[in-house]
Amino acid sequence: MRVFVTGATGFIGSAIVQDLLEAGHTVLGLARSDASAEKLAATGAEVLRGDLTDPASLREGASQTDGVIHTGFIHDFTKFEENCRIDRRAIEAMADALEGSDRPMLISSGTGLLAPGKLAFETDANESPFPRVASEQAAEAAAARGVKASIVRLPPSVHGEGEHGFVPMLIDLARRKGVSAYIGDGLNHWPGVHRKDAARLFRLGIEKGLGGVRYHATAESGVLFRDIAAIIGKHLRLPVVSRDASHFEWFGHFAAMNNLASSQWTRETLGWEPRQIGLLADIDQAYYYS
Numbered sequence: 001m002r003v004f005v006t007g008a009t010g011f012i013g014s015a016i017v018q019d020l021l022e023a024g025h026t027v028l029g030l031a032r033s034d035a036s037a038e039k040l041a042a043t044g045a046e047v048l049r050g051d052l053t054d055p056a057s058l059r060e061g062a063s064q065t066d067g068v069i070h071t072g073f074i075h076d077f078t079k080f081e082e083n084c085r086i087d088r089r090a091i092e093a094m095a096d097a098l099e100g101s102d103r104p105m106l107i108s109s110g111t112g113l114l115a116p117g118k119l120a121f122e123t124d125a126n127e128s129p130f131p132r133v134a135s136e137q138a139a140e141a142a143a144a145r146g147v148k149a150s151i152v153r154l155p156p157s158v159h160g161e162g163e164h165g166f167v168p169m170l171i172d173l174a175r176r177k178g179v180s181a182y183i184g185d186g187l188n189h190w191p192g193v194h195r196k197d198a199a200r201l202f203r204l205g206i207e208k209g210l211g212g213v214r215y216h217a218t219a220e221s222g223v224l225f226r227d228i229a230a231i232i233g234k235h236l237r238l239p240v241v242s243r244d245a246s247h248f249e250w251f252g253h254f255a256a257m258n259n260l261a262s263s264q265w266t267r268e269t270l271g272w273e274p275r276q277i278g279l280l281a282d283i284d285q286a287y288y289y290s
Contacts, residue, residue, distance in 0.1 A: 002026040003206055004065040006052065006090070007072030008045065009036045011165065012108070012158055015199035016069055017045050023203055028065055030057065030072060052086055055093035062097035067206045068105040070094065077250070084131040088138040095142035095149060104148045106205050107139045111153045111191055111216060111261035112254070119221065120261045122153075122214045140212075148211035155191035155218050156259060158198055159282045166190075167283055169251060171232055180233030181243040181255075186226025188258035191218040192279030197272075204270040216263040219274035225255065227280055235289045 003020055007013035008029030017027050017040070027045035031037035037047045048064075050057020052072050062068050070091060074083040091107055098105055113128040113136075114120040126136045135151075142149040156166055174180040182188075193201075198217045205215055226240075233240035245252030266272055282288075 001066040001206065002028060002064070004028045004030070004048075004061040004068045006030045006058070006061075006068075006070045009039050010071060011160075011163060012154070012195055012198055013071040014043075015160075015195045016071065016202045017043055019196070019199040019203050021045065025203075028061055030061060052090045055089060058090055058093040059097040062094040062105070065103070067103050068094050068098065069202050069206055070105065070107045071202075073108075081131045084134045088134040091135060091138035091142065095138070095147045098147050098149075099145065102148055104150070104206055104209060104211065105139070105142070106150055106152050106202055106209065107135055109136045109151050109153045110156070111218060112156045112257055112259050114153075114259065114261065116258045118260065120216075120259070122216050122262075122265045143212035150205065150209055150211055151214045152202060152205060153214060153216050153261070154198060155193055155261060156254065156257060157190050157192040157223075157279050158195050159192055159279050160195040160276070161285070161287045163195070163288070166254060167228070167288065170228070170255075171236070171288065173248065173251065174232050174236055174238055177247065178238060179243070180229045180236060180238050180240045181247050182226045182229040182240075183245055183248070183252075183256045184242060186224065186229060186242065188225045188256060189222030189260050190225055190228065190257065190279075191220055191222050191259060191261045193217050193219040193274065194276030194282065197274040197276050201266070201270065201272050204272055209270065215266040215270070216261050217266070218261045218263040219276070220278055221262055222260040223279050228283065231280060231284050235284075
């Protein structure tokens with residue numbers, strides 16, 4: 001297959017590109033800058049210049065390929081709602097190019113948008129008021145008009161060497177505050193997946209996935225937040241303590257998240273089995289603190 005990948009040079013997207021190429025597929029990756037284009041070309045992928053704010057480039061990429069994997073997102077939290085609207089329009093543009101065909105599209109979302117405090121399943125609808133739900137809504141609308149569009153929900157922690165997501169943010173916060181903290185008793189949960197396992201799930205989804213469904217890329221359904229804080233405290237030689245949400249500043253919502261998500265149906269449907277180390281073993285490695 002020739003697969004169009006947005007976010008192709010990102011932490012998750014670059015792993016997807018590598019996995020697709022190793023499996024014998026051809027990749028057309030979206031690149032916004034010269035640096036991204038050079039990085040992408042060096043992997044052996046083809047390059048399409050454009051970005052998420054340019055619907056014409058997205059329609060071009062989707063129309064030239066056998067399927068689409070959309071992991072791109074503008075991570076500027078000062079304009080978060082606007083960027084969620086941009087993502088919706090990006091999905092709509094690619095869906096326009098795929099309509100009337102059997103070519104699949106996978107878009108990325110998050111398990112953290114699902115109802116807290118209970119085990120979430122792939123069949124659970126996303127009824128979150130959080131603006132990021134726009135991506136799932138766009139994919140579902142595309143599926144309703146016949147596009148073979150599906151959703152991959154990623155956990156709060158997609159981990160691995162080189163990560164620049166939530167765990168590095170917690171490490172930086174601990175260094176600044178002088179403690180590694182959790183909220184309350186710290187018994188809230190975060191699911192996790194290694195980036196290489198997530199990449200393989202996207203590939204399996206594009207190779208043999210269904211339309212109008214949701215997949216959960218959770219290798220671990222839920223890891224105690226207190227255990228994450230304990231490992232960070234051990235490596236930084238800092239006290240591990242309970243704090244209220246204000247300690248975490250803008251990150252307080254995510255630190256308090258109690259998110260449990262099953263991936264049983266995903267595993268059974270796609271034959272996906274995670275192979276990489278788990279979240280706690282991964283963040284116990286020196287590269288997270290160098």
